[in-house]
Amino acid sequence: MQLLDGKALSDTIKIELKKESMALNEKGITPGLAVILVGDDAASQTYVKMKEKACDATGIYSIIHKMPSTISQTKILEIIQMINQNPNIDGVLVQLPLPKHIDTTKIIEAIDPKKDVDGFHPFNVGRLVSGLDGYVPCTPLGVMRLLKAYNIDPKGLDACVVGASNIVGKPMMNLLLNAFATVDICHIYTKNLKEHTKKADLVIVGVGKINLITEDMVKEGAIVIDIGINKTSEGKIVGDVDFEHVAPKCSYITPVPGGVGPMTIAMLLENTILAAQKR
Ligand code: GUN
Helix, strand or coil: CEECCHHHHHHHHHHHHHHHHHHHHHCCCCCEEEEEEECCCHHHHHHHHHHHHHHHHHCCEEEEEEECCCCCHHHHHHHHHHHHHCCCCCEEEECCCCCCCCCHHHHHHHCCHHHCCCCCCHHHHHHHHCCCCCCCCHHHHHHHHHHHHCCCCCCCCEEEEECCCCCCHHHHHHHHHHCCCEEEEECCCCCCHHHHHCCCCEEEECCCCCCCECHHHCCCCCEEEECCCEECCCCCEECCECHHHHHHHCCEECCCCCCHHHHHHHHHHHHHHHHHHCC
């Protein structure tokens, strides 16, 4: 069993991105990222802080627009328009989830697709589904990069994606399909999850449920990618996979923390630098 070390890979990527950022500086460009954070969801606040810190370390200017959960949709849309028109900002990210009274689709559709470094705008989603280039959501992009770094080619593999969210599962499915894997996608209404995971060469899970994937659900030699980030009652961070019992069966597995999480942030930085290079 080999660990897929996302922390180490993300550190290497960040060093490269810092160089690209400095090359942009020489052309008089400072890459810029605007983040919209609505409300006081604890996890969202932590993620935004991590993104801000990573931007600082990479030479990306970042500005956080913090808003109370009572803010109106109109006001958020106005701020997005302002960011869209700001020539010093290359990327914009609206931290999800948004409060219930806000229509998330309307907010995402207001983002200029050229600044959509999260890859959530239907324009970029459509390009991904069609196998065209565009901004790709950071978490599944980070998974693909991690596989590539360990010379794992999805071509011809039986892959099982567990979780069908717009942020993780659906773009993950499309990236794997574009890389010629045979993809099975499971979700909350899947009748027999084990039947699907058990036959997969590559299991990718991003649901947010501790110990969802147990030892009996994975075949010998499988590659297991755990996208879940959960806090146990003791305050420990764990994924969706029962790592202790599943890991011995795997050829490769990601740890949590230190697997996919750091890759997500590295891909956000990469998408932002890419946007700045296209300025
Ligand atoms: N909420 C959970 N994951 C993400 C992400 O990757 N981007 C944004 N904007 N919000 C999230």
